[in-house]
Amino acid sequence: MASETLSPLRLLGQIINDSIDIIEERLAEASVSFPSLDDPFNPTSKVESILVEPDIISATSHIVAAAAQLLVTVRHPVQTVFDDSLRQVALNEQMVGCTDAPQFLRSSCIRAAIDGSLVEIVREAGAQGIHVNDIAAKNNTDPLKVARILRFLSNHHIFREITPNVFASNRLSSVLDSGKPSKETVANTADRHIFVHLVLQRLRRMTADEMMKSAAYLPEAFLDPKLSFSIEPNETSLNMAFGTKMSLFEWYNQKDPESVARSQRFRIAMTGMTKMEPETAILSGFQWKDLPEGSTIVDVGGGVGSSSLIIAKTVPHLNIVIQDQPQTIADAKEFWITNMPSAISSGRVKLQVHDFFQPQPIKVALAFLLRFIMHDWADPYAKKILKSLRASATPETKLIIVDCIVSYSCNAAITEDIPGAVLPPVPAPLLPSFGKANSLAYQIDLQMWVSCNGPRTYPGPFRCIGGQTVVGRLFGFIIFLDPLFLRLCQFLFEGSTYRLVVVG
Numbered sequence: 001m002a003s004e005t006l007s008p009l010r011l012l013g014q015i016i017n018d019s020i021d022i023i024e025e026r027l028a029e030a031s032v033s034f035p036s037l038d039d040p041f042n043p044t045s046k047v048e049s050i051l052v053e054p055d056i057i058s059a060t061s062h063i064v065a066a067a068a069q070l071l072v073t074v075r076h077p078v079q080t081v082f083d084d085s086l087r088q089v090a091l092n093e094q095m096v097g098c099t100d101a102p103q104f105l106r107s108s109c110i111r112a113a114i115d116g117s118l119v120e121i122v123r124e125a126g127a128q129g130i131h132v133n134d135i136a137a138k139n140n141t142d143p144l145k146v147a148r149i150l151r152f153l154s155n156h157h158i159f160r161e162i163t164p165n166v167f168a169s170n171r172l173s174s175v176l177d178s179g180k181p182s183k184e185t186v187a188n189t190a191d192r193h194i195f196v197h198l199v200l201q202r203l204r205r206m207t208a209d210e211m212m213k214s215a216a217y218l219p220e221a222f223l224d225p226k227l228s229f230s231i232e233p234n235e236t237s238l239n240m241a242f243g244t245k246m247s248l249f250e251w252y253n254q255k256d257p258e259s260v261a262r263s264q265r266f267r268i269a270m271t272g273m274t275k276m277e278p279e280t281a282i283l284s285g286f287q288w289k290d291l292p293e294g295s296t297i298v299d300v301g302g303g304v305g306s307s308s309l310i311i312a313k314t315v316p317h318l319n320i321v322i323q324d325q326p327q328t329i330a331d332a333k334e335f336w337i338t339n340m341p342s343a344i345s346s347g348r349v350k351l352q353v354h355d356f357f358q359p360q361p362i363k364v365a366l367a368f369l370l371r372f373i374m375h376d377w378a379d380p381y382a383k384k385i386l387k388s389l390r391a392s393a394t395p396e397t398k399l400i401i402v403d404c405i406v407s408y409s410c411n412a413a414i415t416e417d418i419p420g421a422v423l424p425p426v427p428a429p430l431l432p433s434f435g436k437a438n439s440l441a442y443q444i445d446l447q448m449w450v451s452c453n454g455p456r457t458y459p460g461p462f463r464c465i466g467g468q469t470v471v472g473r474l475f476g477f478i479i480f481l482d483p484l485f486l487r488l489c490q491f492l493f494e495g496s497t498y499r500l501v502v503v504g
């Protein structure tokens with residue numbers, strides 16, 4: 001049948017089938033099979049290395065986008081909307097048992113499975129699985145509740161119930177695994193606590209604590225006559241949720257144990273974000289190796305320096321200064337001593353406490369790197385940060401900003417003025433924004449809104465003020481773009497990803 005006569009359902013099915021063909025042909029060529037959901041995830045296996053090849057990622061993304069769209073197309077709209085509104089309500093008899101689990105229950109059960117060491121205990125039992133009574137005896141919990149959590153997760157393909165009340169690991173549960181003996185994780189809550197959030201960061205892109213609680217207040221903040229229009233970092237949903245008058249970072253920087261734990265967890269989560277990108281992303285977007293021997297680059301608000309670590313390991317002729325707030329710099333010391341002590345002892349990498357709203361002390365930088373900084377701040381604050389960098393820039397200094405592009409969900413190019421930045425077309429009837437296969441940018445956008453009143457802009461990376469062009473020199477900064485980098489992880493290097501802030 002000609003494609004123009006196919007129904008939307010068939011077209012979506014065709015996208016899925018064509019993409020499966022691409023994946024299977026490649027796997028057959030390498031004489032491997034697609035991993036089973038029942039087996040643990042093995043990141044070092046040959047098949048997993050094939051599954052992250054660009055063509056296969058593209059095919060996988062088409063399947064994800066098409067399958068998600070197929071689901072919402074075929075399902076009863078009330079079911080779909082109720083799933084999304086995070087309520088487990090059966091509207092009428094027909095729908096009893098049909099509604100999917102609210103996301104927040106999934107989050108909570110995943111966290112319970114990790115915090116309760118269920119992941120490690122079940123993994124140690126091997127393929128024959130383990131009864132909930134034996135699990136509960138190991139972690140001192142109620143077996144009936146263990147069963148409810150694991151059964152709920154099994155229904156979402158995380159764990160398997162192989163016989164009544166007997167559970168075994170699978171591909172998805174193994175991603176939550178610390179790899180440690182359960183005796184250790186049951187005994188060492190603090191250690192596990194840190195690990196939990198690394199994993200959740202990979203899985204859920206943000207902690208299931210402050211971000212979830214803040215997001216719960218999004219409707220209230222949106223409808224509040226004052227907060228709705230506010231761009232202040234301390235007038236957010238987070239402020240409503242936690243009853244604080246502090247901005248996110250001030251709130252993290254408090255000295256009480258809960259805040260210290262939260263801010264440390266945030267830093268680990270940010271390190272986890274680096275692991276969600278291809279390792280080479282930060283290297284392919286900008287040719288660091290072309291900077292002259294001995295050049296200094298400054299990672300402004302660099303966190304513990306997880307991106308700088310990749311640069312430092314790959315481009316040994318650069319000096320790197322990582323700047324951040326005092327607590328973060330204290331953690332950064334530990335991070336570098338663990339991961340690359342020679343860089344610190346040789347002085348190639350320096351860790352510096354610096355408030356980016358104050359004048360920039362490094363006057364010889366050949367590049368200022370700002371990764372996930374602009375998206376935290378509304379325009380007046382972002383301008384202030386950039387102005388202080390501009391004041392310390394030389395004519396050769398490059399400004400490199402890494403953030404997510406937020407596309408329109410209709411067909412409208414937002415990267416048309418950027419050479420090489422145009423993404424491949426999305427086949428009809430998929431959403432032009434690529435739907436579920438491209439949800440990270442939208443999630444980050446809303447998380448920045450609810451937690452920091454991050455940029456209040458319309459979709460798209462650019463809001464050109466004063467007719468400035470996006471590529472080229474911007475008041476002394478040179479902006480770089482790389483199409484490969486864009487295609488791989490939908491990040492962008494330019495004046496500002498969410499919007500162009502002109503620094504006058």
Ligand SMILES: C[S@@+](CC[C@H](N)C(=O)[O-])C[C@H]1O[C@@H](n2cnc3c(N)ncnc32)[C@H](O)[C@@H]1O
Pocket residue numbers: 249270271300301302303304306307323324325328354355356357370371372373376
């Ligand atoms: C979203 S994180 C990004 C961290 C890092 N660039 C990365 O990509 O992982 C924002 C960073 O800005 C830092 N930050 C917030 N306010 C700051 C300030 N006034 N001066 C310096 N750093 C600040 C935070 O401590 C945090 O490390």
